[in-house]
Amino acid sequence: MNLLVWPVHRSRRAASWRVIALAGVLSWAPVSLSMAQNLPPAADGAALVSGGLPGLGDVQGMSIAAERRLGDSIARSIYRDPDYLDDPVLGDYLQAIWQPLLAAAQARGDVPPELSERLAWELMISRDRRVNAFALPGGYLGVHLGLIGVTENAAELASVMAHELSHVSQRHIARLVARQDRLAPWMMGAMILSMLAARANTEVASAAMVGSQAVAAQTQLNFSRDMEREADRVGFGVLTGAGFDGEGFVGMFEKLQQASRLSDDGSFPYLRSHPLSSERMADMRARLPLEPARPAVGPLRDAPTPVAAGLMLSLPVANSAPVVPELHALMAARARVLAENGPDRLRAWLQSGQGPQAGTGELYAAAWAAMRLGQTDRALDLAQRLRLQVVPAVRWAVDALLLEVLLTAPPGTTPSASERAERLVALRDQALASGRRSLTLLGAQAAQTTGEPQRAATHLQSWVVQHPRDALAWQTLARAYQAQGQTLRAIRAEAESRVAHLDYAGAVERFKAAQALPAAQRAADPMELAIVDSRLREVDALLRASVADE
Numbered sequence: 001m002n003l004l005v006w007p008v009h010r011s012r013r014a015a016s017w018r019v020i021a022l023a024g025v026l027s028w029a030p031v032s033l034s035m036a037q038n039l040p041p042a043a044d045g046a047a048l049v050s051g052g053l054p055g056l057g058d059v060q061g062m063s064i065a066a067e068r069r070l071g072d073s074i075a076r077s078i079y080r081d082p083d084y085l086d087d088p089v090l091g092d093y094l095q096a097i098w099q100p101l102l103a104a105a106q107a108r109g110d111v112p113p114e115l116s117e118r119l120a121w122e123l124m125i126s127r128d129r130r131v132n133a134f135a136l137p138g139g140y141l142g143v144h145l146g147l148i149g150v151t152e153n154a155a156e157l158a159s160v161m162a163h164e165l166s167h168v169s170q171r172h173i174a175r176l177v178a179r180q181d182r183l184a185p186w187m188m189g190a191m192i193l194s195m196l197a198a199r200a201n202t203e204v205a206s207a208a209m210v211g212s213q214a215v216a217a218q219t220q221l222n223f224s225r226d227m228e229r230e231a232d233r234v235g236f237g238v239l240t241g242a243g244f245d246g247e248g249f250v251g252m253f254e255k256l257q258q259a260s261r262l263s264d265d266g267s268f269p270y271l272r273s274h275p276l277s278s279e280r281m282a283d284m285r286a287r288l289p290l291e292p293a294r295p296a297v298g299p300l301r302d303a304p305t306p307v308a309a310g311l312m313l314s315l316p317v318a319n320s321a322p323v324v325p326e327l328h329a330l331m332a333a334r335a336r337v338l339a340e341n342g343p344d345r346l347r348a349w350l351q352s353g354q355g356p357q358a359g360t361g362e363l364y365a366a367a368w369a370a371m372r373l374g375q376t377d378r379a380l381d382l383a384q385r386l387r388l389q390v391v392p393a394v395r396w397a398v399d400a401l402l403l404e405v406l407l408t409a410p411p412g413t414t415p416s417a418s419e420r421a422e423r424l425v426a427l428r429d430q431a432l433a434s435g436r437r438s439l440t441l442l443g444a445q446a447a448q449t450t451g452e453p454q455r456a457a458t459h460l461q462s463w464v465v466q467h468p469r470d471a472l473a474w475q476t477l478a479r480a481y482q483a484q485g486q487t488l489r490a491i492r493a494e495a496e497s498r499v500a501h502l503d504y505a506g507a508v509e510r511f512k513a514a515q516a517l518p519a520a521q522r523a524a525d526p527m528e529l530a531i532v533d534s535r536l537r538e539v540d541a542l543l544r545a546s547v548a549d550e
């Protein structure tokens, strides 16, 4: 698909990482991207192109390192965008899909070790309620809430992610970007950022201004149809190799095709152009294994091509996804409620969860709606009802919901403060010991709320040792330190959270603030001070390198 999909104006609040879809699965037709006409030849354009011999995995002149640097500079801006959403619960779910896909791609040889190590392979969630997903340079992949909310099972969601992953692994983005050899890296980054929402008072807005000049231009930057076909073909292998049902691809395509028959209200952006959808659907159907119990759905299904037949023989095709199916209903409900702000919609969800026939997804949405409407008792009741209905493997997600309800209960509502604290304590320790990111972070908040910041800090310290790029964990740790009066450690944790989001300038400022603390505070923790000094030197070097890049 294309680098940039939608026009920059938009009609409603909707969110927007307007779309960067360097590789939005959902837009499978080549879409042209205009870029600046008459741009002066970029003096430093060669920086994007590797000077020496191409390394393993380098494609047509663009090195893996250059692609990663470009991706990092774009990611740095996205982290600051209000539509960037670090939702730990959805994050845990997406990782449960993403990691098997990545492992399958590695096992198949689609992602050679050098690409594995040097690209980010990081998932980001956008609050955007429109249906889309996209890949950025450097191995950053974005998933919209709208996509998660509209999928019916994990395999459908996984099919989109597998397609995007394959655009990255097949170096499609590198090839597109390398083709633009007249563009400096900063121009390329600005162009991609121009598709982000231009909001007043944000750095993204100023980047978007630069980009909008670029959009006035002529140069084409397309994924070719061959690239789309390749992302489908490789993605199908990755999907089934990871143990997901290959039907996920077909189900997703059918969903999109159905939506295309309705008028395009902008909620399915890829509908702006998708002439390949029938062909793609037929191709994916041809790849599915023939199952005796299943009626054939078309001539292609009856007569798979030799290529498809070979693919079927060489890949393990499992019928059950590695993700507990029931979890998807809860997570799709969560994505829908997270994308919604209107009180009318919240009341409607609350209503539909009241009936005796309410399914798990409806109960989840109703509990969430009750929480947002400040009806804590009702939210707790609904969550308890839900907990009794779900299979044990899914209870963690309901525990996370219970913690969220208790942590956000407005003061003065029922349950009483003491009852609330009691319930938080009951959930807290199990959450902290779970090993799940979402529960660790919620458990840490609970520990803090119940007056035990030390307990929160202990667990978070171990967590960030294992996951040093977890910005939210560092932020939560900073609050736990602050609550204990450990200002030096709190400031360093804030600095680390900025490093994790590639904000090196902000981190350097925080490290310097730590060094400038009164002598007594610095002297109280000489070990931490030594860490601050050495981290400042390291991050300052990263800052210089990233400035030189741009």
Ligand SMILES: [Zn+2]
Binding pocket: 001, 023, 024, 025, 026, 027, 028, 163, 167, 223, 228, 231
């Ligand atoms: Zn694509």
